[in-house]
Amino acid sequence: MRALSPLLILPLLLAGCAKSDDTMAVANNATNAAAVETIEDMDSVPANAQATDARLPTDDWVGRWTGPEGLFLDIQPSPDGKPGHYALTNKDNLDRQGDYSGVAEGTTIRFVRDGKDLAIRPGNGDETGFKYLAGKQDCLVVIAGQEGYCR
Numbered sequence: 001m002r003a004l005s006p007l008l009i010l011p012l013l014l015a016g017c018a019k020s021d022d023t024m025a026v027a028n029n030a031t032n033a034a035a036v037e038t039i040e041d042m043d044s045v046p047a048n049a050q051a052t053d054a055r056l057p058t059d060d061w062v063g064r065w066t067g068p069e070g071l072f073l074d075i076q077p078s079p080d081g082k083p084g085h086y087a088l089t090n091k092d093n094l095d096r097q098g099d100y101s102g103v104a105e106g107t108t109i110r111f112v113r114d115g116k117d118l119a120i121r122p123g124n125g126d127e128t129g130f131k132y133l134a135g136k137q138d139c140l141v142v143i144a145g146q147e148g149y150c151r
Contacts, residue, residue: 056084058104061120065140065149068132069094073120073140073149075102075109092147118142125150 065073071091078085084104088111091097102109108119125136128148133139139150 056104057107058084058086058109061109061122061140062086063151065151067128067147067149068130071149073142075120092142123148 059077061075062077063075065075067073071093072089073092074089076087076089078087078101086102086104086109088100088102088109089097090100090113092113098113100111100113102111102120104110105119108121110117110119112118120140120142123139123141123144125133125139125148127141127144128139128150129145130148133148133150136150139148141148
């Protein structure tokens with residue numbers, strides 16, 4: 001009988017250990033705060049809040065603008081979707097085409113090319129400096145007398 005008594009006590013000891021683990025788990029869960037998910041109700045947005053998303057003058061420039069000899073400026077909304085941010089693809093000479101990030105600033109789009117801060121502004125064909133664009137009215141000028149593109 002003495003040989004059996006440790007075997008009978010063993011399950012009781014193990015059950016006691018298991019209960020302490022369960023109480024620890026409950027105690028640990030009690031210290032973790034429940035996560036609360038916040039969901040914005042789009043119907044509760046005031047109607048005048050939409051007015052801040054007004055179109056910028058530079059939004060009308062989205063698309064491809066052409067210059068002489070295959071040069072071009074392509075303006076697209078930025079992939080991040082931020083208002084006033086643009087993805088620019090520009091072939092400004094026969095040997096180079098590059099992609100740039102542009103940001104609206106008033107009635108210009110500012111970007112950096114070759115370490116130079118440049119601004120795209122509205123203008124006419126005569127301001128571009130290219131005979132090919134002379135007389136056109138719907139144009140964008142990067143460097144007056146040297147670089148511009150028209151539609």
